[in-house]
Amino acid sequence: MFQDPKYAPAAPLITTNAIITILTTTTIITITTTIITITTTIITITTTIITITILITITTTLPLVSRIWDVETGACNTTLEMKTSVRGVGFSYSGTMIAYTTDKMMGHNSELSIIDVREPNNVDSTPIMKTQVTPSNTKALSVLWGPLDEYVVTGHEDGSIIKWDMRTGKKIEVGKEHTKQIKDMQLSHDGMMLITASMDTTARLWDITNLEALKLYKTDRPVNSAAISPLVDTYPHVVMGGGQEAMDVTTTSSRIGKFDARFFHLVFEDEFARVKGHFGPINSIRFHPNGRGYASGGEDGYVRVHVFDDAYYQFKFDF
Amino acid sequence: MSAQFKYRNHIAPRTEPKAKACWTPRLDRWTETYVRWSPRGTYLATFHGKGIALWGGEEFRQVQKFSHPGVQFIDFSPTEKYIVTFSPHVDQRTEEPQSIIIWDSRSGQKKRAFNAERPPVWPVFKWSNDDRYFARIWEECVSVYETPSFGLLDKKSIKVTGIKDFSWSPTDNIVAYWIAEDKDVPAKVSLLAIPSREEIFHMREEAFLWTAWRLKRIQAFAWEPVNNKFGIIAGEPPSVSVTFFQVNKGQAPTELKKLEKRPCNNLFWSPQGQFVVLAGLRSMNGALEFIDTKDFQVMMSTEHFMATDIEWDPTGRYVASCVSWWGHKVDNAYWLWSFQGKILKRQTVDKFCQLLWRPRPPSLLVQTDIKDIKKNMKKYAANFEVQDKMRYSKASREIIEKRQKQMQTFTDYRKKTLEQFQADKEQRLRLRNGQDTDTLTSNEKDFEEETVEFLVKKDTIPVEE
Structure with a gap:
């Protein structure tokens, strides 16, 4: 959604579950002889306690640094110097570790590193684990933690995904199904399933424990982002966004670009809905944590936030 | 470039919802430019640098090939007996004509070669409906050739001064040609019987x-x-x-x-x-x-x-x-x-x-058969409708069955993973200092509720007593 500076939310980020209830009650009715004065409106705000503490950002301009931020205060806690640009970054489930991957450039290999951030004000930039991704694999562009801080999964330039033991830095599994670059990886709400979006115009669903390819969602445009509905057991849906790359679009018609958000049935792999609106490729797409809407961010500079109408919940496939 | 095709047997007039699909194996570099069907659908011609290949038969295997380097255009005779190929590539070392070659489609035998006009026109030859003759215009002449000898008919062309174009009758061996208007001579259309060369009809412009x-x-x-x-x-x-x-x-x-x-x-x-x-x-x-x-x-x-x-x-x-x-x-x-x-x-x-x-x-089918079918269309149609219906319901049944199976597999898979997810709960709690974040509401009791009140709007409405 946000390209530059890149950012990744802290793992224990629980979306501000702000429920705003507007009550239109006629609480005060003053009757004088001819005049009625009406209505105060009460707004009740229920706020959850937010456990976010830190946020990490990466700037790709020189000097190459990663910064760790305090979300509550907006202060920058730590600045980590990098040899090459950071391409993927992610907090572990516990929020105590950060995994990041670096680009292969200026004679440096693409690397996967893990640092401990338990002391936000005094983070040691020496990784607790570091492993060379290249040259035995293509460079890692995205990284994601497994559900219990035990392993990380990286998405690669050649379309492969690799699971690494976070302690030893050894490869555990390789999933090679996509034929082109992985653009995005997201977990299901329970962290048990993984969805990958690829330039090869498809998205795939994987089992996170053994990287078994479960499902394939086909489109006719590069897929930049894909997400699994948090209501997956009631509404088994995935949403995908992408579109013709700007440089490949010969005309300005957004019809040819196909910048629609596409909804697929997670199990049957069939597309059942499309949402138009963007006039550039969708770069990032997410379900709302409650599964009742989604947001998409596009190359056109817009973030579109959608809430599902009744038809979304009523639609069912015959089976 | 690869090619795929589907075909279906032509049995009788009927309404069939879907063509019966027969897939040939997909072969890469199957044709280098495009493909052509022969006029009756017997052969499929594919183009290659070295020549033409014909495919046909029940399995659509390669049945014939014609070596003609640089081939660009082809044309079949109406009954598919012969195939004409054209290549602009000319080997300078030989003086034999080589631009246009006529082949026997079945045997692959080269029947005769011709030189092409410059610039070349295509198709250069026009065939009589029965493949007995083929003809071209060449220097204000109609040159008619006969098969199977491939010689010029009566060893000389028919001189027609000012000829613009000609064509064969779709049913008989008659050539129609026309001559454009020239100064005092009005345009003319003539019909010529072949091989007798008798002019059987002509019409001047006034009559058009x-x-x-x-x-x-x-x-x-x-x-x-x-x-x-x-x-x-x-x-x-x-x-x-x-x-x-x-x-x-x-x-x-x-x-x-x-x-x-x-x-x-x-x-x-x-x-x-x-x-x-x-x-x-x-x-x-x-x-x-x-x-x-x-x-x-x-x-x-x-x-x-x-x-x-x-x-x-x-x-x-x-x-x-x-x-x-x-x-x-x-x-x-x-x-x-x-x-x-x-x-x-x-x-x-x-x-x-x-x-x-x-x-x-x-x-x-002979005419009487077709008549009979048309007369009894209802009877035949009913039969086909039943078949169509069965095919439709079979198709939707197959989809439903496939989906049921997929759903069952997925439900079993989810059951297993959710069991694992529950089993990992202890570990998750430990990683997040005892805070349960499994669902959006799982730590609801930790919520602080705050009530903020403020005036949003004030309306004053006079009401009658």
Whole structure:
């Protein structure tokens, strides 16, 4: 959604579950002889306690640094110097570790590193684990933690995904199904399933424990982002966004670009809905944590936030 | 480039919802440019650097090949007995003619070679309907050759000064040619019997039936393949109009209907007549209109975005709209429609180039059989309808069964993973200092509720006592 500076939310980020209830009650009715004065409106705000503490950002301009931020205060806690640009970054489930991957450039290999951030004000930039991704694999562009801080999964330039033991830095599994670059990886709400979006115009669903390819969602445009509905057991849906790359679009018609958000049935792999609106490729797409809407961010500079109408919940496939 | 094709046996007139698909193995570099069907659908010709290959038979194997380096165009004789190939590549070392070669399709034997005109015209030879003769215009002469000897008929060409064009009768061995007007000599059309060379008829300009219309910028013209209507597309967008005319014997053509402001630049008649598809191809975004010229009702107004080609199937029951890679680099696909414009299938194929319906051989049924079928159509149709219905219900049943199976597999998988998820709960709690974040509401008791009140709006409404 946000390209530059890149950012990744802290793992224990629980979306501000702000429920705003507007009550239109006629609480005060003053009757004088001819005049009625009406209505105060009460707004009740229920706020959850937010456990976010830190946020990490990466700037790709020189000097190459990663910064760790305090979300509550907006202060920058730590600045980590990098040899090459950071391409993927992610907090572990516990929020105590950060995994990041670096680009292969200026004679440096693409690397996967893990640092401990338990002391936000005094983070040691020496990784607790570091492993060379290249040259035995293509460079890692995205990284994601497994559900219990035990392993990380990286998405690669050649379309492969690799699971690494976070302690030893050894490869555990390789999933090679996509034929082109992985653009995005997201977990299901329970962290048990993984969805990958690829330039090869498809998205795939994987089992996170053994990287078994479960499902394939086909489109006719590069897929930049894909997400699994948090209501997956009631509404088994995935949403995908992408579109013709700007440089490949010969005309300005957004019809040819196909910048629609596409909804697929997670199990049957069939597309059942499309949402138009963007006039550039969708770069990032997410379900709302409650599964009742989604947001998409596009190359056109817009973030579109959608809430599902009744038809979304009523639609069912015959089976 | 690879090619795939589907075919179905032609049994009898019937309404079949889906063509029986027969897939050949996909072969890469199967053809290097394009493919051509022979006129009766017996052979499929593929183009290669070194020549032409013919494919056919039940399994669509390669049945013949013709070596002609640099071959660019081919033409079959009407009964498919012979194939004519053209290549602009000429080997300078030999003086033998080599641009145009006529082959026996079955044996692969080279029958005769000719030199090409410059610039070359194609097809260069026109064949009589029975393949007995073929002819070309060469230096103000009609040169008629006979088969199977491939010699010039009576060893000399027929001199016709001022000849413009000629064609064979579709049924008899008669050549019709015309001579353009020249100073005092009016234009002339003559019919010539072959091989006797007897002039059996001629007509001078005065006798022609002339009608002229003044139309702005004609974009397309097409005769109805059967019957006697034709359509003209004229005008500049957005005020393009389509006009249909009827030609009656001995009368001036009458205008039947004019359709104004149509987003089209091509019209395609059904091979069986009556139905026509107006298409706005390429630059016009692929707008399609299916029209019944009996009453000029627009049966369907739709589009296949960026369509580049329209192909009617030989029976006039289906229409294919295509986005060819030759014309447009993305969304290459072919869509199949009924003649009424009902969409039947959308098939996306990466780098799809060309779709050609397989021509059908002449029916094996004799006239009386066809009459009998037409008379008893209801009886036969009922039978086919039952078959169609069974096929439909089988198809939807297969989908349902497949989905049920998929859903069952997935439900079992989820059950297993959710068990694992529950088993990991302890660990998750430990990693997040005892805070349960499994669902959005799992730590609801930790919520702080705050009530903020403020005045949003104040209205004053006078009310009567």
